[in-house]
Amino acid sequence: MSASAPARVPCPPAKWAVILAFALLYLSWGTTYLAIRIGVESFPPALFGGSRVAAAGLILLIYLAIRGESIRLRWSQLACVGLVGILLFVGGNGLLTYAEKSVASGVTSVLAATTPFWLALLETIWPRGERLRLRGWLGLFAGLGGVLLLLAEQLRAPAGAWLGIGPLLVLASAASWALGSFALRHGSPGASHLTSAAYQMLIGGTCLFVIGLALGEGRTLAPEQFTPRSVYAFTHLLIVGSLIGFVAYNWLMSHVSVTLVGTYAYVNPVVAILVGWLIQDEKITPWIVGGMTIILAGVALVRSGTASSSSRRGTRWVGVSPRGDQSDVPGDEELSDEEPVVSRLR
Numbered sequence: 001m002s003a004s005a006p007a008r009v010p011c012p013p014a015k016w017a018v019i020l021a022f023a024l025l026y027l028s029w030g031t032t033y034l035a036i037r038i039g040v041e042s043f044p045p046a047l048f049g050g051s052r053v054a055a056a057g058l059i060l061l062i063y064l065a066i067r068g069e070s071i072r073l074r075w076s077q078l079a080c081v082g083l084v085g086i087l088l089f090v091g092g093n094g095l096l097t098y099a100e101k102s103v104a105s106g107v108t109s110v111l112a113a114t115t116p117f118w119l120a121l122l123e124t125i126w127p128r129g130e131r132l133r134l135r136g137w138l139g140l141f142a143g144l145g146g147v148l149l150l151l152a153e154q155l156r157a158p159a160g161a162w163l164g165i166g167p168l169l170v171l172a173s174a175a176s177w178a179l180g181s182f183a184l185r186h187g188s189p190g191a192s193h194l195t196s197a198a199y200q201m202l203i204g205g206t207c208l209f210v211i212g213l214a215l216g217e218g219r220t221l222a223p224e225q226f227t228p229r230s231v232y233a234f235t236h237l238l239i240v241g242s243l244i245g246f247v248a249y250n251w252l253m254s255h256v257s258v259t260l261v262g263t264y265a266y267v268n269p270v271v272a273i274l275v276g277w278l279i280q281d282e283k284i285t286p287w288i289v290g291g292m293t294i295i296l297a298g299v300a301l302v303r304s305g306t307a308s309s310s311s312r313r314g315t316r317w318v319g320v321s322p323r324g325d326q327s328d329v330p331g332d333e334e335l336s337d338e339e340p341v342v343s344r345l346r
Contacts, residue, residue, distance in 0.1 A: 013255045030271025050205045082184065099167070128135075273292065
């Protein structure tokens, strides 16, 4: 009787490869906020956001077809994916893009980091959702305090606060992104995660583009808006945010722990604020630093204060960020019992 062949143990990735992937993830997703801010200086928001998200989805579908993978979905799967895509890219990406016409990119990135709070609240009210422990509730209230501190200068001038709805749009964007991620988590269509992500971007981006046309944004386009600066912003979001960041994220999800990958949620606002300061001369005030610190500390408390006993094996918190990068999507591989990550697609 011949001995059975030993099971093959996958080799761990090289340390330099992991470091490079994290660097690409942090930098690509952290710079998307400034790119959006630059883009909406020239282009109408809905057409700008919708076209590049839809283009990213189309490129991904073509890539999958070239690889010989099936890109067909059942009608029920397409309906689920389409609903999620609208929540993520019309509500999430669209509102954030409109908000950045008046809100600095660094402040936007910090307010967008409140997504885990909305997800935690949705999980709490869902009968089969995960429950927050005391530490998680403390994190929620700390995050609320951080948002108020971040907006302290506006709140001190009531008239200006009512006129400046940009921060409220960012918070609404985070809530819509959380709702879309929640829907995808609890109503997974069962399709390939790459195929689902491609259709989410294609459907959501197309809907946002059509909304822009319906609002008359097409009439505001002019040749002089296509400056090198604005065209670069579009290209940066399409290639760096939606494709490079997407590839780095998915590679890391297959090679390192889910919790470690989730550190992008804490690093991205810091990168966004520094990049906005260096390139766009955006101010870094004590209110911004204090609000950012408290919000990110609150995010950490919420993540660590979610009851793990109800966590479901093989589940992630799914989504693609309002900026247009790919976020947590159900993978084909089996996950560990670690805390689920909340991601977004820039």
